[in-house]
Amino acid sequence: MTGWGEDDLARLRAAAHLRDGSGGLAALGDRPLGPVLQYAGDVLAAALAEGRAAARERAEECLAELDARDAPGDAELAADLAAALGTPRAAALPPLPADLGAIAAALEDTEPHVLDLVHGDVLHIGDLADEPAAEVYDPSRWLPIPPGRDLPEDEEARRGLARHWLADQGYRVV
Structure with missing residues (x-):
């Protein structure tokens, strides 16, 4: 760069x-x-x-x-x-404390992951095996991250794609 x-x-x-x-x-x-x-x-x-x-x-x-x-x-x-800057362009999406790098990695991985909508953590679905099924599939708590996307190697582009995916889900990263 x-x-x-x-x-x-x-x-x-x-x-x-x-x-x-x-x-x-x-x-x-x-x-x-x-x-x-x-x-x-x-x-x-x-x-x-x-x-x-x-x-x-x-x-x-x-x-x-x-x-x-x-x-x-x-x-x-x-x-x-x-x-x-004080010149809003649109209604702000609800904030989510998430790591864009972790989201990008989960989007690219072939294994399923979820995004914790409370804490912003990205977890492999297998890490939730001990959780009650009702909690694992609670859409107010977990957002499935679709696996297997072909992402570019460029870190800047990966970060942007993860931010765009999160906005498509109705959230903005903080």
Whole structure:
């Protein structure tokens, strides 16, 4: 990734995972946003929520790039970022604390997984063998993740596809 070394990308991933806006701003620095728009949007939204005025210009830049690229997951992230900027585009989906990387891995796996709608955990269906059947199939608690999708190797694209799938299910990641 142009302008993004592994250490820089690791810091950005960590900031996105922790919703650390100031750490995310530091990781972004003056590097190009294009190769990391999905992570950049998440950390910039967090920085705006923290009240970091320095995030506004980069968030507007990220929003413009998301709109221009229009890859899977970009519209959903753009809506979240626009709301953080104070210019909401649509009614917000209910938030779910989920790991987009884990969702992407479950989408690609050939084994069935579920998403815990309470905690945001992605679990292999076999891990629920000790749960009562009524709880395992409770749609207010578990969301089946369809297995066997062919996902790209690119981490940015995988994150976007997972975000898009989650939005199709009626949730936004936090």
